[in-house]
Amino acid sequence: MKSFSESYKAAGVDVTAGYQAVELMKSHVARTTTPGVISGLGGFGGMFRPELAGMKEPVLVSGTDGVGTKLRLAFLMDQHNTIGVDCVAMCVNDVICGGAQPLFFLDYLAVGKNHPEKIEQIVAGVADGCVQSGCALVGGETAEMPGFYPEDEYDLAGFCVGMVDREKIIDGSRMRAGDVILGLGSSGVHSNGFSLVRKVFRLEESNIGRYVEELGKTLGEELLTPTKIYVKSILQLIKECDVKAVSHITGGGFYENIPRMMKNGLTARIEKSALPSLPVFHLLQSVGNIPEHDMYNTFNMGIGMCLVVSPEEADKAKTLLTAAGETVYVMGQVAEGTEGVVLC
Known part of the structure; x- marks a missing residue:
């Protein structure tokens, strides 16, 4: 039986719109695929196998952030295809400070109402940011939260994991006066x-x-x-x-x-x-x-x-x-x- 709940839809959550949004975003996610990706959309967790060849002591470096009130501009302009780049940037630009290569990214999108085409635009921006930083979009979550967010508003946050060999970590310890x-x-x-x-x-x-x-x-x-x-x-x-x-x-x-x-x-x-x-x-x-x-x-x-x-x-x-x-x-x-x- 196909997943559908008339009662849930009456409460403001349309699961079929969620499935439609996933279908629309698949092509954007595919653009970010890197050799380490071993899972697709639909599982309970994104899977990634990092390349460890040549590394003596791999260290994972993580970063998480949101877009903040810049989102208000996207709402006011009804333009949603770039705000995802901001979300990725705020995470990967932090991770690179330690010298780490970003490996994969996950996003969290909370909406007042699921508009599949709008969600596609947002995720397209996330995918653009992942392509620019060379990391894979391996999963995420879209939560429809009626009554919590206004229908035309949303919040967007992300999470990135990178990796660096411990001996190559950039930490300022070798800094000298005159640099x-x-x-x-x-x-x-x-x-x-x-x-x-x-x-x-x-x-x-x-x-x-x-x-x-x-x-x-x-x-x-x-x-x-x-x-x-x-x-x-x-x-x-x-x-x-x-x-x-x-x-x-x-x-x-x-x-x-x-x-x-x-x-x-x-x-x-x-x-x-x-x-x-x-x-x-x-x-x-x-x-x-x-x-x-x-x-x-x-x-x-x-x-x-x-x-x-x-x-x-x-x-x-x-x-x-x-x-x-x-x-x-x-x-x-x-x-x-x-x-x-x-x-x-």
Whole structure:
């Protein structure tokens, strides 16, 4: 007998819509398949066999995150095919900070009402993010929760597992005073600070479709730009350079995230004049009258990732990263001190 419950549907949960959504997402999941995948959709757990050849002591590295209130933009614009990239990015960009190759990803999608075509768009974005980071989408969960979420709203979170040989873990322990700090350009605001963004731009008041001359696009188009994924560029770099530390600039901006990669007794001295000047951050600061400290303590300010290398390898690292498609900034230097980060 085919699975169907008229009583459950009357309570707001349509299981047949759930099956339809799964059918629609299968082609997107297939795009992310890597050699380690040994299970398909439909099982109770995603199965993955990692390649251990050449590894002395494999270490699993995990990360989990959501998209936060950036989701409100997707609701307001009724555009759902990029928000999944943000979800993947927030997880895999964390995992790569330890030098780990992301292996597989799972998502959790909770909806007020199951609209299969909308769910397909969301999962298509998740699949795009997995392809960009070279990891497989091995499963997930779509939960229809009427009465808990409004019908046209949802929440999205994800979970990633990566792997690195223990002797190759990047942890900042070999950092020295005089080392160079490189910054990789961001694609914009990424996925952090959106409660402040929404307040400053009053996005709930239909301002999202307003064309902004400084941005060269509408406010919504700028803000919904997906978070940049840096995994493949950094993985390639660590094969050819000694990368001593990596920091993902997410919530908390420079002041919270850069100290997380610093060794005790050392400080990151960041030259503000060496950083990119993205119009969206100037606009946020001027419209919201936000103090400079709060900007650097909330947003990425045009830098999505920071990396530490020796002075001898700085030029080589910059060349390799540029060849990989990154915009690279020599943004500072490691110095003796206890502040964690100092902006000059």
